[in-house]
Amino acid sequence: MTSIDQHQETVDVVRRPGRWIALAVLVLAVLLVAVDATVLGLATPFLSEDLEPTGTQLLWIGDVYSFVIAGLLVSMGSLGDRIGRKKLLLIGAVAFGAVSVLNAYAHTPEMMILARALLGVAGATLMPSTLALIRNLFHDPRERSLAIGIWGAMASAGAAVGPVVGGFLLEHFWWGSVFLINLPVMAVLVVVGIKLIPESKNPAPGPWDLMSVALSLIGMIGVVYAIKEVAAHGASWEVGAAAVIGVAALAWFIRRQLKLPAPLLDMRLFHHRGFSGAVLADLLTILGLSGLVFFLSQFLQLVQGRGPLEAGLAELPAAIGAVTAGLLAGFAARRFSVRSVVSGGLAAVGLALASVTLLSKDTGYPMLGGMLLVVGVGAGFAFTVTADVILSSVPKEQAGSASAVSETAYELGAALGIALLGSIVTGVYQDFVTPQGIPSDTAAAAHESLGGAVEAAGGLPAGQADPLISVAQESFVEGLQLAAGVGASVLLATAVAAWFLLRGQKLEEGIEHP
Secondary structure (H helix, E strand, O other): OOHHHHHHHHHHHHEOOOHHHHHHHHHHHHHHHHHHHHHHHHHHHHHHHHHOOOHHHHHHHHHHHHHHHHHHHHHHHHHHHHHOHHHHHHHHHHHHHHHHHHHHOOOOHHHHHHHHHHHHHHHHHHHHHHHHHHHHHEOOHHHHHHHHHHHHHHHHHHHHHHHHHHHHHHHHOOOOHHHHOHHHHHHHHHHHHHHHOOOOOOOOOOOOOHHHHHHHHHHHHHHHHHHHHHHHHOOOHHHHHHHHHHHHHHHHHHHHHHHOOOOOOOHHHHHOHHHHHHHHHHHHHHHHHHHHHHHHHHHHHHHOOOOHHHHHHHOHHHHHHHHHHHHHHHHHHHHOOHHHHHHHHHHHHHHHHHHHHHOOOOOOHHHHHHHHHHHHHHHHHHHHHHHHHHHHOOOHHHHHHHHHHHHHHHHHHHHHHHHHHHHHHHHHHOOOOOOOOOOHHHHHHHHHOHHHHHHHHOOOOHHHHHHHHHHHHHHHHHHHHHHHHHHHHHHHHHHHHHHHHOOOOOOOOOOOOO
């Protein structure tokens, strides 16, 4: 057999039949987890009316899903490396489907909080498993870059499609329907996954350290909870205590990983400059973006008066840009360089955010749509290439742990972004001067949030309601402009940092042996 024949045989072996169908099923799972993170926001008013939760219970219904996912990603990524990523994915898919039913038919606030927490546990098994399995399905680096692009595009599309799907379902069915859409997709994932997805795991994993699992969970939940609470309600001794406990647990976790012979997370991964640079770029990019995305939905609905479905459709250019760029990112990074594509993408997002500082109540949709398209394209290029760098810079055996670190950076960046940029928007907003003649209780409700102002104005005569809503909207837009300026600064600084941290980084070229 000639060397050419041997090479072709290697190519045929590593290019598994059915790998693209398997990928289609994997990205469906990613799409659902992303949709689930955003769809609840629209269902909240209907859910509140039905279950009558207290204000605190409503916050937990909204937040506990992301708390649990953030706390368990590293542990679940490591568990997949140990017991098998396919096995963990299929178990998680069955659990996700079953718990979705529990969410849909929850009849008390306490049951809903528990159901959302359990959905977070199941979601934490799906995200790192899907990205790690892509590493095992695609041994040709060019094919893998495209596969990661499709994976990232579906994650972006899920966040944008969530409000559209949610708006449609809530206009035709009851609020539980937003959870039941998970069932057919998870059924397809399990049936096709059993046949087409190959098993992969670390051949010498060592024991799963439960103490590390507990420290990771306590640390991440403590930190994320403290950040979100500061954004929503300001500092307090309870928030301070949660932050101290969270940081202490994470410090203990890191020390323990450095001493264990088979750590839950190998801290030596961070010695690789490309890996650390890509993780940092992801975290700071999400930080700069998330606050904008969070408040832009409110701008579209409460300032410009669009309905939930129209607002969801208005945000679609970001998803279209992300999908298109994600598919081209691998080619672009090889044609030019990793650092130029990542830095260029981040700079584009930064400049698009800077344009939001010019936003006003009367800004037409062409400017908004163009800005969102640029944000989507820039983020699609940057995130796809950093995900490829993270996966390809670690040994195959640690793909689950590396994927989990990448996902954790996303979660932490989102929490930090909403907290930091959210506190800027809220701080500026609450400073507006109430028009004369407004009752004190109505003024207090109006200063809580823009939604509160619109609701409070509903009980006033038009001569008082219109001026109140007008000054509240103007104040909200001022806060949004300032937050966008800060977000733009973060993105542009990250673009410069990525240029240096990713120096010399290249995407893999040669086909690796399975």
